[in-house]
Amino acid sequence: xxxxxxxxxxxxxxxxxxxxxxxxxxxxxxxxxxxxxxxxxxxxxxxxxxxxxxxxxxxxxxxxxxxxxxxxxxxxxxxxxxxxxxxxxxxxxxxxxxxxxxxxxxxxxxxxxxxxxxxxxxxxxxxxxxxxxxxxxxxxxxxxxxxxxxxxxxxxxxxxxxxxxxxxxxxxxxxxxxxxxxxxxxxxxxxxxxxxxxxxxxxxxxxxxxxxxxxxxxxxxxxxxxxxxxxxxxxxxxxxxxxxxxxxxxxxxxxxxxxxxxxxxxxxxxxxxxxxxxxx
Amino acid sequence: xxxxxxxxxxxxxxxxxxxxxxxxxxxxxxxxxxxxxxxxxxxxxxxxxxxxxxxxxxxxxxxxxxxxxxxxxxxxxxxxxxxxxxxxxxxxxxxxxxxxxxxxxxxxxxxxxxxxxxxxxxxxxxxxxxxxxxxxxxxxxxxxxxxxxxxxxxxxxxxxxxxxxxxxxxxxxxxxxxxxxxxxxxxxxxxxxxxxxxxxxxxxxxxxxxxxxxxxxxxxxxxxxxxxxxxxxxxxxxxxxxxxxxxxxxxxxxxxxxxxxxxxxxxxxxxxxxxxxxxx
Numbered sequence: 001x002x003x004x005x006x007x008x009x010x011x012x013x014x015x016x017x018x019x020x021x022x023x024x025x026x027x028x029x030x031x032x033x034x035x036x037x038x039x040x041x042x043x044x045x046x047x048x049x050x051x052x053x054x055x056x057x058x059x060x061x062x063x064x065x066x067x068x069x070x071x072x073x074x075x076x077x078x079x080x081x082x083x084x085x086x087x088x089x090x091x092x093x094x095x096x097x098x099x100x101x102x103x104x105x106x107x108x109x110x111x112x113x114x115x116x117x118x119x120x121x122x123x124x125x126x127x128x129x130x131x132x133x134x135x136x137x138x139x140x141x142x143x144x145x146x147x148x149x150x151x152x153x154x155x156x157x158x159x160x161x162x163x164x165x166x167x168x169x170x171x172x173x174x175x176x177x178x179x180x181x182x183x184x185x186x187x188x189x190x191x192x193x194x195x196x197x198x199x200x201x202x203x204x205x206x207x208x209x210x211x212x213x214x215x216x217x218x219x220x221x222x223x224x225x226x227x228x229x230x231x232x233x234x235x236x237x238x239x240x241x242x243x244x245x246x247x248x249x250x251x252x253x254x255x256x257x258x259x260x261x262x263x264x265x266x267x268x269x270x271x272x273x274x275x276x277x278x279x280x
Numbered sequence: 281x282x283x284x285x286x287x288x289x290x291x292x293x294x295x296x297x298x299x300x301x302x303x304x305x306x307x308x309x310x311x312x313x314x315x316x317x318x319x320x321x322x323x324x325x326x327x328x329x330x331x332x333x334x335x336x337x338x339x340x341x342x343x344x345x346x347x348x349x350x351x352x353x354x355x356x357x358x359x360x361x362x363x364x365x366x367x368x369x370x371x372x373x374x375x376x377x378x379x380x381x382x383x384x385x386x387x388x389x390x391x392x393x394x395x396x397x398x399x400x401x402x403x404x405x406x407x408x409x410x411x412x413x414x415x416x417x418x419x420x421x422x423x424x425x426x427x428x429x430x431x432x433x434x435x436x437x438x439x440x441x442x443x444x445x446x447x448x449x450x451x452x453x454x455x456x457x458x459x460x461x462x463x464x465x466x467x468x469x470x471x472x473x474x475x476x477x478x479x480x481x482x483x484x485x486x487x488x489x490x491x492x493x494x495x496x497x498x499x500x501x502x503x504x505x506x507x508x509x510x511x512x513x514x515x516x517x518x519x520x521x522x523x524x525x526x527x528x529x530x531x532x533x534x535x536x537x538x539x540x541x542x543x544x545x546x547x548x549x550x551x552x553x554x555x556x557x558x559x560x
Contacts, residue, residue: 038397061513064344110389110412117318130410132390212509213493213500220493229492230510233341 007184008032010042010051016135016157018086022180023055024156025084039069043076046183054078054183060088061177065230069181070202070244073273080200080274082182087174090116092167093138093158094150100166105129107137108152116152119170126150138163182276196278197250198227201260203243204269211266212243218262219247222255227278240268251275287464288312290322290331296415296437298366302460303335304436305364319349323356326463334358334463340368341457345510349461350482350524353553360480360554362462370396370451373418373443374430380446385409387417388432396432399450406430418443462556476558477530478507481540483523484549491546492523498542499527502535507558520548531555 009031011019023031034051036042045051056072059065073080090112094103106113106120107129113120120128129149131137137151142161150166151157158165181200205211212231219226228246249256251272263270289311291299303311314331316322325331336352339345353360370392374383386393386400387409393400400408409429411417417431422441430446431437438445461480485491492511499506508526529536531552543550 038394059344062347064339064347067342067344110410111391114318128412130390130412132408132410207505207507209503209505210500212506213496216493216496220490223489225487225489226492226511227487227513228511231506231508233507 006030006032007052008034008050009053009055010034010036010045011055012036012039012042014133014135014139014157016138016154016160017133018088018154018178019055019057019180020135021154021156022057022084022086022178023053025086026055026082026180026182027053039066040072042183043072043078046078046185047076052184052186056181056183057178058181059179059228061175062173065244067232070232070242073181074202074271078183078185080181080276081184081188082276083179083198083279084182085177085179085279088115088171088176088178089154089169089174090134090152090171091155091158091165092119092150092170093141093153093163094166095141095145095162096164098148098150098164098166102148103150103166104148105146106150106152107131107140109134109137112152115172115176116170118172119167135160181274183274196248197253197275198246198248198278199251199256199275200273201243201245201247201263202269202271202273203245203263203267204240205243205267207241211241214266215243215245215263218259218266219245221262222259224249224255224259242269248278286310286312287332288314288330289333289335290314290316290325291335292316292319292322294413294415294419294437296418296434296440297413298368298434298458299335299337299460300415301434301436302337302364302366302458303333305366306335306362306460306462307333319346320352322463323352323358326358326465327356332464332466335460336463337458338363338461339459341455342453345524347512350512350522353461354482354551358463358465360461360556361464361468362556363459363478363559364462365457365459365559367454368395368451368456368458369434369449369454370414370432371435371438371445372399372430372447372450373421373433373438374446375421375425375442376444378428378430378444378446382428383430383446384428385426386430386432387411387420389414389417392432395452395456396450398452399447415440461554463554476528477533477555478526478528478558479531479536479555480553481523481525481527481543482549482551482553483525483543483547484520485523485547487521491521494546495523495525495543498539498546499525501542502539504529504535504539522549528558 134153
């Protein structure tokens with residue numbers, strides 16, 4: 001059973017996945033890890049208390065929001081208690097003994113391969129080999145030892161599976177960041193709140209001229225600043241929209257409480273998903 | 281050289297990709313196709329006039345907006361002139377002669393494989409084989425003829441490469457839709473505008489309480505209805521946000537022109553990406 005001293009952290013992917021790096025950044029290195037196949041399994045582990053914490057990606061600077069995780073946040077009652085951001089940077093990794101000039105095949109998830117097209121253009125003798133998972137491709141190198149093979153994954157994956165980084169940061173675009181949320185049902189330490197806080201809300205409004213204007217008015221009238229707003233059409237409910245909103249401030253602040261009360265007058269659903277310290 | 285009679289349509293992916301299906305839905309079957317490796321290549325083909333039209337995915341109901349394509353729309357001056365929506369549904373495809381009971385391996389892009397986990401749970405004797413591309417995996421079956429192999433791709437891919445659909449619609453989630461934009465530099469037929477129109481804008485506002493309130497006010501004061509709004513933090517410019525907005529109406533309507541004039545007073549960038557007939 002997980003103890004309070006050492007958190008058990010559920011995340012989607014293999015050991016060495018970017019979610020694993022985010023878990024370490026949020027909770028340190030003394031954590032037990034529970035790799036999961038699907039995002040939903042992370043939430044199920046929290047519900048079943050097989051994990052004390054969960055770490056999920058919520059948006060990426062190139063690929064947008066992970067709507068699926070917003071759906072799970074609405075369905076499962078596990079508050080957001082932290083956020084962090086990880087730069088997605090790809091390393092060319094091989095097992096010890098393999099040199100860059102020996103490499104003929106590079107395994108990785110196709111999304112990662114497609115983020116390193118400049119590297120492949122400069123190394124036309126290296127074949128691109130699609131694989132399930134970035135970290136999993138390093139694990140495969142370790143377990144199966146294919147000759148002349150490398151993998152593209154995180155620096156953490158190289159460390160975990162005993163790989164050597166042959167070439168660092170081979171990604172084409174350095175503006176590739178993923179934002180992660182930390183989830184837990186555990187009561188967080190209270191006391192005076194210092195620093196900058198953020199609160200994430202989901203709300204649903206009818207698709208009518210002026211609906212969103214009223215929502216932004218309820219926030220602007222309390223001088224609350226939005227750091228994210230996103231609409232999402234609800235399939236099957238063509239006249240309803242779901243909105244994700246991040247605002248600066250804690251849900252217990254007077255201004256936020258007043259704004260939430262006002263929002264509940266004009267929206268059909270308004271749910272606070274959590275308050276957490278803002279990471280710049 | 282492309283003629284006006286038969287459009288040449290650039291899209292990302294292989295023949296049989298979902299973008300190819302979107303191109304046919306937008307322009308019919310009498311089109312020349314120009315498959316491209318990257319989204320940027322679609323825009324380059326339009327700039328170089330090697331294509332008359334481009335078709336790009338802009339958002340997916342499960343995975344969110346394709347920020348990269350918004351970046352290209354800002355950079356390249358090619359207006360949006362149409363939209364459509366395609367349900368992403370996956371077919372298990374094999375070459376003629378292969379029966380479902382013969383299949384031991386199923387090739388596809390890992391994102392598609394992960395959208396068919398229910399199928400693999402019910403067919404534990406079929407191994408999941410990651411491949412570059414959904415349609416490309418059907419092409420590979422045709423060219424290489426591996427024994428006991430199938431692919432997961434669109435119905436269009438089955439038709440193009442002479443495959444047989446062994447099992448239809450094996451995706452887990454039927455709410456998986458992708459919205460596509462049609463782009464062209466060609467002048468569109470003018471004349472009286474009938475039906476419902478939409479206009480897509482990008483604008484940039486300073487991150488201050490009330491900024492977004494002013495933007496929504498400029499639209500609500502003209503009774504303009506928003507059908508999409510999304511903020512995107514600009515990396516490297518921490519106090520600026522980019523907003524994507526879709527509103528009902530044509531950019532030449534009086535209300536829209538007045539709203540755009542008002543928006544230009546309160547935003548640092550406001551750019552109309554195009555007006556097009558709304559698809560419900």
